[in-house]
Amino acid sequence: QRIMMDATASRLFTKAVVNSDVLGRVVAYVDMDFRGGEEFSYIPHLRSAYVSMLGFTAGRDVTTFCDLEAVPETIDHEGPNAYNFRFATLLRYEVDFWQKHFTFGVAAEMPVVSGTYNDNFLPLAQRVPDVPVYLQYAWGRNRQSHFRASAVFRNMYLHNARTGNNTSLFGWGVQASAHIELGEFFTIYGNGIYGEGITPYIQDLTGSGLDFTPDPMNPEKIQTMPMWAWQASGQLNIIPSRFWISGGYSTAYVERENGYYSENQYRRGTYIYGNAFFQATANCRIAAEYLHGSRKNRNGAMGEANRLSLMVQYSF
Structure with missing residues (x-):
């Protein structure tokens, strides 16, 4: 504590x-x-x-794979563990069509690879950008609700020390996300992801070394890891634009592939939260938030944590 x-x-x-x-x-x-x-x-x-x-964006911005409106505001700057809020250096193109009901986006983004190596496989500088793409349908008077389908494609390079050759692994992921406003007082949020070798695109798995691991059955081979995550949340606007509460549940999971590489390998994590925000003035916002998180490894070891956060924010 x-x-x-x-x-x-x-x-x-x-x-x-x-x-x-x-x-x-x-x-x-x-x-x-x-x-x-x-x-x-x-x-x-x-x-x-x-x-x-x-329609073009060049520089550093939130990854194109992230649906920025798929979760409510939280004090925790990372958000739910199934979310994918991260920054990337990118070149992106986006376009609206059919009276702005549809939006299409595609990008080339600087890859971040987090794999597990052994004596047979060594890291290399990456050569191919990640390619996220999405198609979004929005509805409502101000297009305030939407459903988005996204995908990301990766080509991860590493060196095979046994053969002396460079090799690559294909990673891919798909995502469905939504922001649905049910009148003035309630909003539903959510996203679900499935793929292989996409740890940078699942918050809880970033930097975990699980884009790929050596094959537990044959250390001369290497394999991408299948994984999935989802979160669902809601926001109740008690006094619209003045006082609102929100909460949700989020989980991430790494599947086994030919068994598992190590006993302390990540298996599952959960994230439960609830918060309240009060817009005291046009410039001042006050909030409180409770978080509960847990993680379970392949060997059954488990840890839990709780956090209470308070925030005072003044914008100028």
Whole structure:
């Protein structure tokens, strides 16, 4: 048990907008927080830095695989463990059509690979970008509700020390996500993901070394790991735009493939939360949040944690 007071989530941003006769609306955006180092170090950290025009976005932004409206607001900056909020260096194209009911997006993004190696397989610099793509259908007077289908394709490079050749593994993932407003007072959120070798796109599995592992039955082979995750949540607007509460359940799971590589390998994690937000003034927001998280390994070892968070936010 411990108490923490933290202001590293404070953010600074700058945004420039130019309306060009040739290029249309051109937006340049940069923002940062103070999570760039060890805990409580307050080292500046670049979150976003991009330019967008004519439907193209170039620079650093939230990955195209992430549906930004598929979860309610949380104090926890990472959000549910089945979510995929992460930043990537990218080149993206998005376009609306059919009276803005449909949106299509595709991108090339800098890959981040987290695999488990052995004496037969060694890491290599990556050569092929990740390619996420999505198609979204929106409805409502202001297109405020939507359903989105997404996919991501990966080609992960590594070196086979036994043969002396470089090799690659194919990773892929699919996602369904939704944001559904049921009138003024209640909103439903959710997303579900399934794939192989896609740990950067599932919050709880990022950096876990499970994009691929050596085959437990034959260490001269290597294999991508199948995994899935889902979350569902809801928000009740008690006083719309002034006071609202939300909560949800989220889980992530790594399947076995020819058994499992190690006994302490991740098996399943869960994330349960509830919060309340109060917009005290146009600039000041106050919130409280409870989180319960758990993780279970392949050998049955399990850990649990609880957290109560309070937030005061002033925007200017």
